[in-house]
Amino acid sequence: MGSVLHAVGVFSARKRWLVVTVWLALLTGIAASAAAFSEPADISFSIPGSPASQTYERLGDVFPASSGASGQVVVAAPEGQSVTDPANAAAIMQAVAALGQLDQVAFAADPFQSMAVSQDLSVAFISVNFTVAPADLPEDIVASAQSAVVPVTDAGLRAEYAGTAFTQWEEPGGVTEALGVLVAVIVLFVMLRAIVAAALPLVTALAAVGLGVGGVYALTGTIELPSTAPILALMLGLAVGIDYSLFILARHRAQLLAGVDVRESIARANGTAGAAVVFAGATVIVALLALFIADIPFLTAMGNAAAVTVALAVLAALTLLPAVMSFAGLRVLPRKLRVQAADATRTTTAAVAEPSNNRWVAMVTRKPIWVLTVGVAALAVLAIPAADMRLGLPSDQSQPEESSARQAYDLLAEAFGPGFNGPILLLAETDNPAAGAADVAATASAVAALPNVMFVSPPIPSADGGAFLLQIIPGTGPDAAETEELVRAIRALEPPGEVTLGVTGSAAILIDVAEGIQDSLPGYLAVVVGLALLLLLVVFRSVLIPVKALLGFLFTLAATTGAVVAVFQWGWLADVFQVEYIGPIVAFMPIIGIGITFGLAMDYEVFLVSRMREEHLGGAEPTQAIVAGFSHSARVVTAAALIMGSVFLGFMLDDDVIIKSMGFALAFAVLIDAFVVRMTLVPAAMALLGKAAWWMPHWLQRVVPEIHLEGDPAEANTAVRPPELART
Known part of the structure; x- marks a missing residue:
């Protein structure tokens, strides 16, 4: 694979204008398709064939009027008045008549005849039933309803809108998400100390996300996709897109400082770090595609959309990044190192690099038992709330307080009781x-x-x-x-x-969705665990390292689940994280979290331990190999985790509880896995295992192929260590 990726790097660097032009053409085409064909995504979650879904379909057969979308216009009288006052009642009846005349409305119920008036006469609601499903309603349905209800608002009454018919889908992305990207850019600049170098990973990530998310929007016009599909694609595409490009760029910069020519360095970086990126991306993609095991259509759609975007992020890192690195030349280095790198290229003498601090890994390997005990105990404490996890889907109570849906929910709950909303x-x-x-x-x-x-x-x-x-x-x-x-x-x-x-009904459908996902979790987790053991067995040619990596993944998963339950279900630190809705955990988040956390955890495992393995194969003693391998990779992994965590935390600032909880869960998982599990517990466990960490039975050695993601140790004379990550 390394030779193929080397050739791709050579081609992309030499044909840089062609590569960039192709990417721009693809982006333009996708943007045009999205603008022409996109439709509002499906905001409902259900499982075809579930008891509630079957009953709902049967209900549409025997009671056709109830088969379409429905909504409520909730009317509240000012203080000191009632909805039954003659003028107010007349205005409400005018609104009922106008609502009944809207296109695709089956009927609008008179609240005074349908017992839809509160006991204190302060609130009434008009039930509006449509002849079509929510996805088939016109985009301006809320505006049409507001026009019909003008007599109510002109009379001084308050009108709010609730129900599937009036729920508006908002496109993902905004100022809050941009803040996460801004933090990622700052981390890139601090690490790379060059504006051009900091911009390149962001450019390639945005290109991949543009194609991926744009493609999802274009498909909404032809197939039914959940509203969370483009959100997950955007969230994950940005994070891995920046990280994957960073790993290749870091190797390229190291080789430039070692005196390698720009184009040759690009090709070598593609053939070495690019191979690790392919493996890392493949693990995430397979884990996301495996969501089809749950046999839940909206989960499969979410996984497919995110998997395609991750694949595009890998493709951008392997093709577009070499092209733009070729344009950048030595400007990917800090100004003070460019002259040294140019001289090194002419004289084959490596430029002097900054020393890397490895005191952390030295401490961890000196006291592995103590580190493992404290680390595992801390993760176990974080995982305790996970035992109380309750799955569900948020109601309109989770909407922002200023939204009409939330205002209607509160009015109905106060006037008729909380059960009236479901x-x-x-x-x-x-x-x-x-x-x-x-x-x-x-x-x-x-x-x-x-x-x-x-x-x-x-x-x-x-x-x-x-x-x-x-x-x-x-x-x-x-x-x-x-x-x-x-x-x-x-x-x-x-x-x-x-x-x-x-x-x-909504409550029954939500229960079936939660139970369906919960029932599929063990099978999906078993597939992911089996995949992890197989992939790591091949990559590291070791029996114990895959087991250790798997335990680390499970620790991360348990701690993350516990943290999510504590914040979003129990309400701990809710004010700190600006969580307004306390309730069940979003039903599909655990299974989505398993897939993404698995992929990202294996990324960091591979990037760290593969360097330790190459040191070990090069003849280093176990502890020496751990320290050297850690020192070569830790700085890039640290930056990658901070970048990915920042991107995910940016989504946590969104008002939507689904996006907020997903952003929190993924950010917590990334940071805990990178800093606690991979950069603390992993080197401690490796030190404790010693040479046994690399043991594999002879019969298994003959069966398992040998793969060197970071280059073959037999070619050590041509291998290049990242100087800015290594000791001098």
């Missing part, structure tokens, strides 16, 4: 219409007797009398644990006669 729908079907009505009435009485039930509506019969619809209002909100228990209790009921029951 009604449970019960579909009762019977093959015996004559006795069915009585059987369904008995079922309604049984439901009303269950704990946490505030209200059960009278059964509404279908046109043929073979089905009945009941609405159940729980005493708690849609994302409360008590509501989940109520849904399970209703499903456990044994109805009388020949009645069959189906439960749906």
Whole structure:
């Protein structure tokens, strides 16, 4: 693979104008496609074939009016007035009539006839049902509803909008995310001390993200993609795009200081560090593609979108980066080192590099037992809250306080109770219409007797009398644990006669999504663990190092899960991290986190331990190999972790709880894995194992191919150490 990547580096450096032109053409084409074909992404999460989804589809068959999108216009009277005051009531009725005339509206319910007025008469809501699904509604539906409700606002009443029909999808990216990128640029400049060098990884990352995220937007016009797909692609593409380019650029700079010609250095960097980048990217890509194991369409779509963007980040690092490095020449070095590098090229005498401080790794290897004990104990403490993790999906309560959806949620909860924001729908079907009505009435009485039930509506019969619809209002909100228990209790009921029951509604759908993902976690984790053992066995030709790496990954995963539960479910340090919504953990975050954390953890494992292995194969003693390998890689890995963590933390500043929690989880995982696990526990464990770390049975040695990601030790005379990372 190294020879192929070397040739790619030679071609990209020599044909730099062609390579840059091709990338610009691709970006232009993707941007045009995204502008022409993009549609709003799907903001709902459901699992086809789940009990709630099947009931919802059946509900659409027997009650067609309920099959489309729905929304509520929540109207609140000023203090001292009521919605039933003649002038206010007249304005509300005008709004009902206007809403009913909107395109694709099946009906708008009169709140005074549908018992949609609070007991204190201060709040009423207009239920609006549409004939099409949320994804098929026009983009200006909220503006149309606002125009229809003008009589209400002109009368001095307050109007807020809730429900799937009025939920607006906001495109990812903004000022908060840009702050993370800005921090990454600062880290790059501090490390590289050259403006041009700091800009190159960002340029290649933005090119990859532009193609990846632009492609996702272009596809939204033809296939259904979740709104989280472009967010995950953007988040991960930026992070790995900068990091992968940084690893190759660091090797290139080192070789320039060693006297290697610019173009030859670019090719060598592509053939050595580029091979490690290919492996690192492949692990992330495979882990993301493996999300199909869960058999949940929106998870598969998220994984595919992110995997393609990571692949583009690898491609950009191997093709676009060599081209722009060729343009930059020696300007990738600090000004004071350019002359030295030029002289070194002419005289073959290496420029003097800054010494690297290896006191940390020396301390770790001197006291490995103490370091391992303290480190593992600290991670175990962080993992304790993980035992209390509860999965779910956020309700409108998680929306920013100033949003209309959140305002409507609060008004309904205060006026009608928190359960009003997540009604449970019960579909009762019977093959015996004559006795069915009585059987369904008995079922309604049984439901009303269950704990946490505030209200059960009278059964509404279908046109043929073979089905009945009941609405159940729980005493708690849609994302409360008590509501989940109520849904399970209703499903456990044994109805009388020949009645069959189906439960749906937002709460039931969220429960099915959470349970579906939770059921798929063990299988997915087993695949990821097996993949890790196999890949690391091949890369390091060792039995114990893959096991050690796997344990480190599990430590990182447990600690990250514990931290997420503590902050987002328990509310610890919520003010510090500006977390306004305390509730269940986003259902798909653990499985997404496993895939991404696995890939990134293996990246750092490979970049650090592969250098230790080459030192070991070169004849160094175990501890000497650990210290030397660590010293050669630690500075780049440190910068890479800080950059990736900064990018992820930038997303944590977003108002959306899904984006915020994902940004926090990934940033925490990256920083903990890099600094605690890979740069502390790994060298300590390696020192404790000594030569046994590299043991492999002879029969296995004959089977496993030998791979040198950082170059073959047999070619040590041509190998170049990164001077700015090594000791002088």
